[in-house]
Amino acid sequence: MKLDDKDQQILEYLQQDSKMTNKQLSMKLDLSVTAVYERIKRLEREGIISKYVALLNPEKVEKAFTVFCQIKLIQHTRNYLTRFEAEITSLPEVLECFHVSGEYDYILKVLVKDMAAYREFMVTKLTTLDHIGSTQSTFTIEKVKNTTAIKL
Amino acid sequence: MKLDDKDQQILEYLQQDSKMTNKQLSMKLDLSVTAVYERIKRLEREGIISKYVALLNPEKVEKAFTVFCQIKLIQHTRNYLTRFEAEITSLPEVLECFHVSGEYDYILKVLVKDMAAYREFMVTKLTTLDHIGSTQSTFTIEKVKNTTAIKL
DNA sequence: TTTTAGAATAGAAAATTTTTCCGAAAATGA
DNA sequence: TCATTTTCGGAAAAATTTTCTATTCTAAAA
Structure with missing residues (x-):
């Protein structure tokens, strides 16, 4: 079209x-x-517009701490991948999750209140998923740009 | 509130x-x-709802190739950072840009049509910004989850 | 406990917007 | 060129948003 x-x-x-x-x-x-x-x-x-949404101000709802979390799985059999993806998808703290190339298998964008909440998330939600190999967290110091608008 | x-x-x-x-x-x-x-x-x-937007289907508008690009600057003086951030913000291919902790200074989410377009973006837009030290690109194989909804 | 001021709520009316309908114009393709 | 389809504009209808008023609820003060 x-x-x-x-x-x-x-x-x-x-x-x-x-x-x-x-x-x-x-x-x-x-x-x-x-x-x-x-x-x-x-x-x-035609599906070009997929949905209409309200965007919230993360500061105002105490979810302004953004972390990029990279994850490596122990094994890469189909079953492990599928189960991992289903479990990740169900976590509300994870706004984005991509299967990626490179050293790590997945990259996640996680939104929580603060470092303490992130620690809690890691301990109780992420690391309890088994077949996770290693993780690496990158903390955001400042949001420079964050838009949903695609330039045509 | x-x-x-x-x-x-x-x-x-x-x-x-x-x-x-x-x-x-x-x-x-x-x-x-x-x-x-x-x-x-x-x-x-109160600013809790910050805006209302239409979301497009990246596939349908030929912007389905997502890349996470990490960038290291040569210097970290205030001026360099500010100029870099202003220039990055003006690039429509860059939907998100965060100043982050760790080995790299910035992490970008870039949306383009395909690898060729990404190469073009790198060569003509990113690497022409000076005071860029090194970059590392992580290509997404599959989008597992991608939402804008924050859980309260 | 009672009183009172302010906020939240419901229902109706007004204003605005979305949606439908229909005929005309423009674009498309054989 | 002609026929078919798509797009368009204006008006009417339907639905939604917004305003207005009165009432109810809530929480603090007396």
Whole structure:
């Protein structure tokens, strides 16, 4: 599916602020409200827009401590990988988990309140998963950039 | 500010689907539409909800190649850091950038089309920033989990 | 325990937005 | 070129958000 200039503009705007109304968009794009509406519906139907979400301020909800945790498994049989991935997915502290190339097998982005909470997470949730080989934690000192918007 | 049970439920729902209507929420929470409305407005006003966004499917927009790129600077004077951070922030391929502890100074999450595009990004955008010492790229083989929802 | 001020709630009305409908225009493809 | 499909715009309908008012609840003070 091809995205013309209007589609791209719509996606840019909605990635920044999904509360923007069709009327506001119609004025910015110089289209009718219905045209904007139909385009958005098509983008949703095609799965290009996958969902609409509210983003919280991590500071305000006491989840401002971000850690990147790299994990090496002991074995790499299919079963181990699948079970590990299912268990990781179920942990709410883990916002992102990628199977990666390189020395470690997985890289996780973990959000917790503070170092104490991270220690608790490690001890009670991560290291209790067996077939974990080693882990390496990288603590974030400062968030420089953090967006969900993909440039088209 | 304290979040009671109703607030937390609202945040949970809106983090999953911000298109949910006040009426739908009011039924799930057993509250009136106005009560839900006022609570959401308060959560926005307090900055707990920071924004509403549309999320795109990276596959559908040809940005499914995710790379974690770690960067070491040559020097760590304030000026170098600030300039580096400003330049990194301006790059649309970089969705996330954190100043971190450990061997490397920064960790970036980069989204591009494929390896060729990543090479292009490295050569024309990253390595042209000066005062960069070394970089290490970790390629993602599979996305196991990727959410924006913070558990309260 | 009672009183009182402030916050939260519910219901109805108003305002705005989304969604549908339909005819016209524009693009597409044989 | 013609036929088919897609896109578009305007108006009407449906749904949602927002405002308004009165009432209920809550917690602190008397």
